Structures are given as C-alpha cells and as structure tokens.
Amino acid sequence: MKRLLLLAALWLSGYSAWAGQTIALLPVIETSAAIPEALLDDTINLAFANTYRFTLIKPAQPKALLNKLKFPQTELLKADPAAVALVGKQAGADMVALVSVHHSISKTMHVAPSALVLTGMLAFSVNVYWDYPSLLTADMVLVDVNTGQVSDNIHVNDTYKNMMTNAAINESLEKFQVTLQREIADRYPLSAHIVKVRSAGEYLFDINACQAKEIGNKMIVYNDGKNSVDPVSGKVTKGERVILGVGKITQISGDIAVLEASGLDGAVEPGKTLVTPKL
Numbered sequence: 001m002k003r004l005l006l007l008a009a010l011w012l013s014g015y016s017a018w019a020g021q022t023i024a025l026l027p028v029i030e031t032s033a034a035i036p037e038a039l040l041d042d043t044i045n046l047a048f049a050n051t052y053r054f055t056l057i058k059p060a061q062p063k064a065l066l067n068k069l070k071f072p073q074t075e076l077l078k079a080d081p082a083a084v085a086l087v088g089k090q091a092g093a094d095m096v097a098l099v100s101v102h103h104s105i106s107k108t109m110h111v112a113p114s115a116l117v118l119t120g121m122l123a124f125s126v127n128v129y130w131d132y133p134s135l136l137t138a139d140m141v142l143v144d145v146n147t148g149q150v151s152d153n154i155h156v157n158d159t160y161k162n163m164m165t166n167a168a169i170n171e172s173l174e175k176f177q178v179t180l181q182r183e184i185a186d187r188y189p190l191s192a193h194i195v196k197v198r199s200a201g202e203y204l205f206d207i208n209a210c211q212a213k214e215i216g217n218k219m220i221v222y223n224d225g226k227n228s229v230d231p232v233s234g235k236v237t238k239g240e241r242v243i244l245g246v247g248k249i250t251q252i253s254g255d256i257a258v259l260e261a262s263g264l265d266g267a268v269e270p271g272k273t274l275v276t277p278k279l
Contacts, residue, residue, distance in 0.1 A: 023093055054095070136172065
C-alpha cells in the first residue's frame with residue numbers, strides 16, 4: 001500500500017517534471033509469472049522516478065499500445081525499435097522503455113551440527129534446514145523516439161534470501177528498486193548546462209538540474225562528445241565525455257549556483273558545456 005500511495009503521489013505532483021527527457025514506461029513483462037505484474041510496474045516506475053533523470057509519461061491504454069507492436073509478449077524486447085518509437089511518439093515521449101523481469105528460486109540445504117549431553121555422554125545431532133534464495137533479473141531496452149533506434153540496454157540482477165511470502169516479496173522489490181535506481185542513475189548522470197560566464201573562472205548554472213545543493217560541492221565540467229551509430233546493431237553510442245576540469249560551488253542564489261573553476265578560460269561555452277556532481 002505504501003508503494004502504491006507513493007507512486008500515485010509522484011504522478012499527481014508531476015514528480016521529476018523538470019527533468020530532461022520524457023519516457024514512456026510500457027507494462028513490465030514478467031516471464032516467470034511468480035510476481036504480480038502490478039507490483040513490478042510500480043517497482044520500475046519508482047526506480048525511474050526517483051533518479052530525477054526523466055519525466056515519466058503514463059501512456060493511455062498501455063496494453064493497447066503493446067498490442068500494436070504485434071510481437072509475442074515474451075519476446076517484446078526484440079521488437080522492431082522503429083515500431084516501438086512510433087508507440088512512444090503516440091504517447092508523446094522522447095524515449096520508450098521495454099522491461100522484462102524474471103524471478104527464479106533455487107533450493108539450498110544447510111547442515112548445522114549441534115551437541116547433546118546424554119547421561120554423561122556427548123552425542124551429536126545434525127539439524128538440516130532449507131533456504132530458498134531468489135534471483136531477480138531485469139532487462140531493459142530504451143528506444144529513442146526521434147531516431148527509432150535502441151539508445152541503451154540495461155541489465156540488472158540481484159539475489160534475495162527469501163521471497164516466499166507477500167511481505168518478503170514487497171521487501172525484496174523495494175531493495176531491487178534501489179538497485180535499478182542506482183544503475184539508471186549511473187547510466188544517466190544528472191547534468192546542468194553552464195548558462196553564463198560571470199567572470200574569469202566563475203560560471204553560472206541551474207542548480208535544480210543536477211541536484212547539487214550545497215556550497216562546497218565539487219562539480220565536473222565537461223563537453224559531450226559526438227554520438228555514433230553501430231553499423232550492425234543500429235544502437236546509438238554516446239560520445240565520450242571531454243573533461244575540462246573540476247570546480248566547486250561557491251555561491252547559491254535562488255535557482256542559480258556559482259561554480260568556481262580555474263584554467264577553463266575559453267573552453268567553456270554557455271548552453272553547451274555541462275557540469276555534474278563529482279561523486
């Protein structure tokens with residue numbers, strides 16, 4: 001219930017609405033039928049929303065959109081990216097996420113010897129118990145609506161001790177959400193454009209765009225490299241960052257932060273050069 005209320009609040013408040021790209025999250029494919037799809041949908045939606053990287057779009061009649069792809073649901077990740085892009089365009093999104101989750105359970109035997117004292121004699125007994133660790137695996141394909149190409153593939157898996165009860169499933173999904181969240185955040189680091197060169201060695205940027213909230217935070221200053229397209233797979237590969245230097249926030253006024261960085265004169269271009277928190 002807590003997860004449902006939180007997700008509803010995110011949609012109603014337009015959570016992450018200031019983020020860069022809009023993304024349509026199509027219903028999650030659950031290949032093992034062991035976990036309710038609604039719970040998995042909530043997990044994936046919250047993972048994306050809590051990264052602050054995207055504005056989430058909830059497509060109207062998502063099942064109908066899936067049917068338009070005319071692909072078996074279990075093989076949806078192999079659907080034609082161009083067809084997926086058309087679905088995203090209809091939903092008004094910049095990107096579309098196709099997500100498949102698999103849940104498998106293994107059985108592990110544990111043997112624990114224990115000592116007993118019987119009428120002056122030391123005897124041993126063996127306690128045997130079973131554990132049922134669960135492996136959750138998520139595969140995501142992200143499609144760029146503008147290019148009609150796959151822009152990223154994300155694979156995440158994690159093992160949980162026990163998912164045999166509803167309470168254990170909810171607890172494990174909350175942990176899995178955090179794992180997904182971190183992976184997405186690593187793939188799409190928060191960045192803000194330099195909006196103005198205030199003076200030599202001082203640069204202004206929108207602090208909300210990258211969530212650097214404190215004076216003294218260190219920031220990496222960089223330019224994006226050119227993207228390239230894999231001639232075989234058609235996947236768009238992001239260009240390598242060109243690191244210009246590292247600076248730190250010295251002032252904050254409203255939404256604007258002042259970044260102080262030396263040795264960057266002439267290399268910083270407002271509207272092109274970006275900053276991101278140095279972790």
